[in-house]
Amino acid sequence: MSIVNEECLKVNNNTEEFDKSINDKKSDAIQNMKNTSDINNQINSHTSMIESLKSRINGLKKEIGLRESKIEGINSEINSLESNVKVLTSDNEEYKKTYNEALINLNSLSGKRDNLSNKKNSQYENLKTKEARLNTLIHMENSLEGYNKGVKAILKNKCDKVKVFGTVSNVITVPTGLETAIEVALSSSIQNIIVDNEKTAQEMINYLKNENIGRATFLPLSTIKGRKVNFSSELSQINGFVGFASKLIKYDEMFNNVISFLLGRIIICTNLKVGTEIAKKTGYTFKLVTLDGDVINAGGSYTGGSRNVLNNGIISRKNELADLSEKVKIDKSNYNSISTELDNIENEIKNQNEIVSSSSTKIKEIEFKIKNENNKKDMFASNMKNIVDDIKYLKIEMDKIYSDIDSYNNSIDSNKLKLKDLTELNKNYEEEIQELSEKLLHFKNEKETLINKITNKKVEIAEQNKIIENLNENLMNYKKNKETCSEKINLFNDEIKEKENLILEIKKEIEYTSGSNEKIEKDIESALNTIKESELKKENIRKDLEQNENKMKDVDESLNLMINSIHKLEITKSKIESEIDFNINKLWEDYEITIPQASKYKKDIKSYSELSKKANDLKSKIKGLGNVNVNAIEEYKEVTERYNFLTKQREDLKKAESDLLKVIETINLTMRNQFNEKFNIIRKNFNEVFKELFGGGYADLKLEGNDVLNDGIDIIVQPPGKKLQSLSLLSGGEKGLSAIALVFAILKMKPTPFCVLDEIEAALDDANVNRFSNFLKRYSKETQFIVITHRKGSMAAAEALYGVTMEEKGVSKVLSLKL
Template sequence: MRLKRLELQGFKTFAQRTELVFDSGITAIVGPNGSGKSNLADAVRWVLGEQSYRLLRARRTEDMIFSGSRQRARLGMAQVTLVLDNSDGWLPVDFSEVSITRRAYRSGENEYLLNGSRVRLRDIQDLLGKSGLARRTYTVIGQGLVDQALALRPEERRSLFEEAAGITVHQAKRDEAIRRLEETQANLLRVQDILNEMAPRLRSLERQAKRAEEWKQISADLEAALRVWYGYQWHRAVQTLEQARRSEAEVAAALAERRDELAAVESHIARLRQRQAELRDRLGDWHRESSELHRRAEQVQRQLAVSGERYRMLGLRLEELEQEVAEWQRQVQERAQHVQAAEEDLKEAEAGLEAAVRMAEEARQAAEAEEARRRARQQDLERARAALVRAEAAIEDAHRRIAELEERARSLHQRREEEAARLAEAEEEVARQEGALREAEDALAACERELSVERASLEEARVAVEQARREEQQATASLAEAQRRLEHMQTRWDLLQRLHEEGAGLYAGVRRVLQAARGTRRQLTGVVGTVGELLRVPPELEVAIETALGSRLQDIVVERWDDAEAAIAYLKRTRGGRATFLPLDNLRPSKPVRAPRVPGVLGVAADLVEIEPRLRDVVWLLLGRTIVVRDLQAARRVFAEAGHGVQVVTLEGDIVRPGGSVTGGSREERRGGGMLARERERQELPSQMEEARRAVEQARRHLARRQEARSQAEAEMAARERAVAARSDERTRLLQRVQERQRALDRALQAVEWRRSSVAQFDEQIEQVTAQVAELREVLAGLEADRAARAEEVAKMEAALRVLEESGLVARAAEAQARVAAMEAERRSREEALRQAREEMGQTEAELEARQQRLSALRSEREELARDLAELRRTAEALQAEIDRLAGQIEPAEAEADRLAAEQSAEEEREASLRQQVRWEEDRHHQALLALERAQDAVERLRGEIERDLGLVQLEPGVGAADQPPLPLHPLVESLPVVTTLPEGLERDIRRLRVQLSRLGNVNPNAPAEYAEMLERHAFLSSQLADLKEAASDLRRVIEDLDALMERDFRRTFDQVARRFREHFTRLFGGGTARLELTDPEHFNETGVEIITRLPGRRAQSLALLSGGERALTAAALIFALLETNPPPFCILDEVDAALDEANIHRFRETLKALSERTQFIVITHNRGTVEVADTIYGISMGLDGVSQVLSLSMKEASEVA
């Protein structure tokens, strides 16, 4: 493959379409600086997909597009096409010729075309990547790469050899394989963790699924029985509710009729009030308008007075101005007379000036003729004097040069002696620098040993820091856990406190009473609290006491009967519901029962709970005849012994009523426990939170100690890091000192050579100066004889010139010219006087005109003021007429307002009578509503039971039932059957099914579906785990294979490049040796490439000590070795020979010629020696319009024509 053609249009300085055709061999591109040569190399980089604007010498896409000039507008698009000959199939496409095009627009958009078809940048990179062309750093080689090849660190220089070995593709595959392996390992761990977590959950779900199936069957049977039971109860309650609704509707209709009558009267009153308001508004507007008219009339009268006074003052001012105008007219006449006199004086001065000018002209002509003769003689004299001066200067110059040469000879002798002394000193300096270099190298070795010890100490400190940080993290986690517990308690207490304040879980009436008693307005007094919040019950007895009390936990304890009566009245007035009250002054507790001495008896409930002493009657009233036992067996024995009138309750909440009925079974576990448990928790939480706060503080102190330990460890590590850094800095300084000593030794050696050559040059210069002094003495004798002859000729010419200068014609011409100057000054004085007179006259006329204009303005103003006075008088008359009109409208309107007020008073008496009737109807309606509310309460209680037993909908975790609105029940109720008679044994079947459900306990209804879903997921993840293990194994094998392949190719290529580098180095330098070494040959992935050189006649030295030309030749040897090892199809060299002189360019171009047999070279150069080896030459120049122009020349065709 080779580069056939490069087409550019709009790219940088190539504004117009430009085509460069390349043949095999070497093509040279020449031109002056700034003509755009290097833009061709940028174009190749750009079209091959380069994305780095730094390499393209630009900052953004717009910099790729021709930016315009004075003669040519800027372009909107840049396009470059690279045409490749692919007849040998280098590129893996079925085309013998491949064209790659890239376009850029000012919007920043880029387009890529392959053989005219639009493709992606990735497609271009993939195509070139398969041939290795896209990743070659040395497809386009500029001066930057030449310098970089030597300036790179050994590890960075390795990339050049990797590209030559062609392993960058393998490296990319290896990186991709490693990335995929890491992802596979992460996925493998994640899947394994998920499977480990799923195993216990899967076993648990299997058990739950079996229980859920059994629970589902029993629930279905229970639901069928309950539907029949609640169908009977529901339809009875609904009938009662419908009857209450009909009664309430009849009363509501009567109430609505009375309210309509009242609304009609209120509407009439409102209309009367509105009419009165409108009439009052009109009266107010008329009164305000009358006041405004009076105010305006007064204002007009004031304006009349002011304008009249102004009219009188203007008359007085007019008289004064007329007198001033007359005075200024007189002054204008006087100024005109002054101007006329000054004009006559000026004419007289101009006549005298003309006569003086004629006389001066005649005298000037006579003097000029005499002056011409004198100047001719003077010029002859000047020429003679100049010749004499030149002769004297030549003599003086000869004397000066002889003196200088003699002085230079003395100086050269002195400097030769000094240089010889410096030569001896330089030889001594060489010896001193050699000793200093040895000392610096010894100090560097000792520093490196100490640095190794300190690095080991630093590693120990880092281990200690890691341990301290882990302990700090553990302490931080402990503190976070303690804070989380405290925050959880605080949140729970806030919730319980809020529920307590809001009365959550209480009946509406109870909640309304507590809010009225405890609110900010204190509408009720004497309220102590509910029974539930006043009792203090041990935790183990909470279920028993709560069951025994039931709804009486919400009974409200008040101080007196009057307080209870006021609270009941408040509930009726606000329709807030119902509540039960326990007035302390009205309680009559029954005689307490004595607990029998039977096994399992815990005691009388009233004795087992605590309350304030003054409230003991409340406890004895509610719990005085309730006995607490352990289980139902004990309850049965107690009830048989204690007899009727005693209530027995077990710890699990089973209860035996005084009549002998027994209630029991499973209880629904409520979130947060019952009312007593919640109240107990609310009271206990403050002490628990205080203990949690102490735990948090202790955790904080522990964390502070861990942080201090971590800080100390970090300080120790920092100190050791500083020691290592200081030792590293010392090593760097010592290394720099070694390098400085080496450079100083090299400089001393160079100084010795230079001093020796200087002594020889001084000897040669002394001989040359001695010969020049002898020649100058011979020339000096001839110059002195010539000077004597010229001095005699000058004396004769000076005598003849003095005779001509004694004539007086020139003096007379000067006197005449002086008279002309005097007359000219007189004329200018007369002109200035005339100018001043005219200026004074103009000022006077301007003053007169200003006074006249002011007089005219005052007259106009006085006439305008007279018209304004007339208009103000007419306005005053109109305002008075309008005031009289308004007075006639106000009086009848005030009479109408009085009549409307009387009619409103009569209607208000009728309104009061109707309101009394409405209140009586409202009382009847309130009684009907109470009856309806009782029926609704019965339905709601039944509805609650239906919800509990048939249509329960679980609330979200953490949300109390009191915070949720009632759930809609219509579909569930409508589906209930209509039952008039209950089947026999239905209640027994319901109890049996409930017992079976309670034995099953809590059941997860979603367990079967969750079990099936998790089982399926477990099988899927198990198969994925096996696949991931197999994939990880395959990727490890791929990485091992790629590592072996890359190491083999790299070592083989390195050996070939090293051998060819030695050959090219010796050829380019005409001797010397160089070699390439691996910095770490045992570790292939980490090794770098070091360059070691020894120039002809010198010792081995650092690359940094090479001159610019030597660095260029060394880099060229390396680049040539890389190109020869893995030759690219074409290569562009951008001024890489700029630093080479004529002596080295010959070897450079011979090497380039040899490599061109396998690689096509395009060389951008200024060097004539490089151009000589080119087969084709392109010349680039910059036109006046800022556009690069191309001229081509084929050397083969040129030689055939010649």
């Protein structure tokens, strides 16, 4: 076997040497062929490149000619644009001038409008205040406020201006400033009723009696005689003398006797000091009244102080009513003129705003046109510069092409010489490879014969090795079975020994137990007897203890009864002492007498409760009378006036409230209609956008109730392959994509030209980000989007990227990329 192996090894070595030589020769031949092919390729490539470069030179010459003609056209366009910009700039200056003038006018008019508006509001408030006061005075005058009951009845039912002419206050006109003096001078006579004769006076009195409606004083014109006064002209020279009351007021001539009768001997002066001087000169024969209402009576008595007269204010009210009516008319006229002027200014402001708006629009249009023209001009200039640069580069390129053609021609000549040498070398390699291949074939045949011999010997050796392995395996199995049987025998022997020891222990225990049973039974019987005796003793002791406890309980009950009785007596004693002290104190506080003093008035009482009740009734009646209010009439007048004013204000507020409620109802109705209309559009859009983003499914919006303005909205969605459910039950990514669908449903209803989205797709996975990006790209045809994002899918869909980085602390840098 070893000899065959040696021969085989020798043949292998010879074969490998020839294989290596043949392979080396083949490699050299292949490399030589490759070099030949490379040179041929270079020659062909250079030839085609020369043809291409010649064609390129012709094309460059044409391009240069076209660009030179374009430069001439661009220069013409630039000149035209410059002339257009000059015209537009001139027009723009004119519009700016008009715009600035309109702004100046607008600011001036706005200031005037604000001043007039404030003036109008102030005028309106004053007018409303005066109207409220006027209405109050008219109401008081119509309701005869301040007149007695009887006078009111006559004036309302019997005043016909033929027989009954009215009260004194009705027939006189008092100048401003003299109201208080005339009211004091007339005093209660101000309510006297002037009639034609005494018969009418009697009829009126009978009427009042029959109707039981009060009293009144009547002044018949047929019986009343005037008082003629003779006075020294020196009185009129006194500083502070105003005049006789009858001369200071105005009235109809037919009432001359009545007015002379009432006011003929009354002098009006400025103050008490002047009045005292006049009274001394006249010997206190005239009644003097100051402008403040103080009085020096004929005879010398003085009356004055604060006024609290029943008829105070009737003449003042009449004068105030006339004066206020005139002021209200003037204020209304002023208010209307201000409103008209304000409306004119508003119209002028509107006109100026229109001028500003139109001028601003024109300016923007012209500036936009100028900007476009300049942009076009810049574009043409840039294009011309690019064309000039292109011509320069084209000429440089032509020069380079000529140089390249010369280089390629030289290279072709050199490669042809190399190709001839490589062809001869290739023939030599082929002859050497043929000779080595014949020798290699001889050695391969010898090698195959030796390999067959070696294979037969290896088969015989493998069969013998297999028999030996089977015998060794059987031997090992027999040894393992023997060891297992020995272990089982040892275990059975140990178990038998344990069982024998257990049997011995059981026998010993049986012998011991039979000898001690009798002793245990005797001990149990003795213990039972002892227990019975102990139970008898225990029962006797328990009975004695119960008897003693019953006795103790009886004693405790008796003791508690005695303690409670003593406590009640002490409480009663304290209560009586407190009542005695209270009565002593009350006797002193209420009546300021002591017990010994009160004993003098001691009487026997049949029923204390009746006397107590009677005393309480008397106290209640006294308390019910309250405090006496001497200013009740004046307070009533003020309260009535205030009440009438507030009633008017309340009616105005109610009317305003009603108007506002109507306006609110109209607004709510419009809002509901618009909401329902837009809500239905959003529902439809939501379903469409949801299907587009999810690739199917269903989405809807539902109101929680019937009140569209206040109720919430439920979002119901059904992604593809899932059941219909609320938005709160979806995953985070599904919620995010559903929210995006809702946003774009609203945006679809009312598109905007510009929209910013800040990391709107942050919660989405990559697949949904790509789907959202594609949707956004389709939608960007109508709306321009700026998306702040960190997701690659969104960046890939964008038309331009802007990145912000901070290379240094506090310094940001912006990078841009057009896609």
